[in-house]
Amino acid sequence: MAFLKNYMLAAIFALLLLPTASLAQGRNSEVVLDITKSAFVKTDVLIRDLDVLSGGVESADAAGLMNRIVANDLLLSGLFQVGFSEENPDSLEYEFTIEGTVEGPLRDAEQTGENVPITISLNLLSYPQRQLLMNKRYRPLPSQMRATAHHFANEVIYWLSGEPGICLTRIVFSRGEGGRRDLYVVDYDGEGLLRLTANRELNLCPSWSPDGSEIAFTSYRDGQQSLFSLDTSTGKVRKVIGLDGLNYGANWRPDGSELVLAMSETGNPEIYRITPQGKIIKRLTVSPAIEISPSWAPGGRDLVFTSDRTGTPQLYVIDSDGAGRRRLTFEGRYNDSAAWSPGGDKIVYATREGNYTQIVIMKSTGEDRRVLTDSRWGNSEDPSWAPDGRHIVFASDRSGVYKLYVYDVVEDTFRQLTFGDDPDITPAWSN
């Protein structure tokens, strides 16, 4: 496998160029791995069991948890193959190894029952040379174990690819049936499910603020559809805006300074930019048509949205002043729910073919349209991008009830994110 050998030589050569002093901070500034290239070859990593230096069961459990989560994170990124021993059935040719130590509290601290942090030290080394490339030390409380493992996995991914990992990201969504649907949040790997609202109402179409401090969402509290915002550190909910009619489909501008949404106070839904306090900045559309589902381009200058002015819903692009309107979709009779990729190069949306909706991806110019799901997927809707521009979460009722699935654009693979009997819809991926 000449290609792989050459690649290994190139990787080792690049690493040798790094000054050995830059261990804690240093990263390879050259992009070693291009995560969006389809012909990408994965990096093989050996993850050794962590050495438990002290502490009892708690330390051993922490060590095992670290291993499992870091390994899973590296796998989910799509950049790595992971093995746990030198002898491995898949004949992995390791280039790197991850190892470390866990130190528990001293015996008397254990007996006092205090919530004492454990000390975890994690290393990334080259293989087989064992050159130390990166070291991270953590002192997590028991509740912070998963986040610690995710943080380290992110560091490894960033070190090796130059792109930030998504291991600490979360997905907010609406779960429930009929008139009772609440907001829930789940870690990107499907763990840590948390319920955010419990108000016996219909709560849906949530959207993260770019810094993660707020989740805007639509709710029917007080018998009227309005836009609300949940403070993610306090759990407090405030009303943002609730004009007569519909107020929904909100999305934050990438710099976090404002929101865009659809409101129908004038008699039919139009696109508006508003401040987080609920003051209208600008109305972007004026027409008797339905104009909804606005989504910002990453630069905050353009938006993609849906209009049915030609008779059925189609995608259009417009700038933040409401000018420069141009139609984007010409294939398919019914196109809606567009989301602009974080890199600005792609748009994902839903199209209705016959009785079923499917997920479609295309360049933001409208070219290279590709349908990602098919009839096996039943209905697939509500796509939302991960901040890495490589993963998409969406809702599908392929199993009989709507559940969330994650799609890897490069691998062309799917994994189920949420489970259970209640429908999950309108997901939104955090930064």
Added chain:
Amino acid sequence: MNKGPISRSVVLTLGLMLVLALMLMAGCSKKSKVETDPAASTTVADTTQTIPKPVKAETEAPVDKSPDYATLEPGDYGVGDVFFDFDQYDLSDEAMGVLSRDARILKEAGVTVLISGHCDDRGTVEYNLALGEKRARAVRDYLVSLGIPAGNLRVTSYGESKPFAKGNNEAAWAQNRRAHFERP
């Protein structure tokens, strides 16, 4: 005819009738007493006795027969939903007929109702919220044209998120493409 004093046959008949009447009255009054001995002799009831009737107070307010509309769901007092074709929000002749009847009831009730628009689950959550609102507004506008004050008609849409029937078939879908009246 003999025009003199009452004939014998008449006297006899009257007497028989009197006896019969007395016996009947005795029988009636006997029913109100505990029956102990069927062979006991019939005692003639005191015909001056009357069973006291309850006195209805004149000052009682008359009973209000109309429903308390404000506490009821409009469907409970006869306000019917209307249904729509796939992807459509215009009112069929049948829908207009239903709304004409609804208008009479709503005029009588004089309360504010909420018209909610609904869709079947084909299509996207977001577009269906907008389509549902168009259905609700179409109903509202028609009712206003029939004389219902606009202020009594609030409008919202649940899109596909509050269906009335479950199922991936036309029977269920048809049930869900509707405008529904509810108490706000």
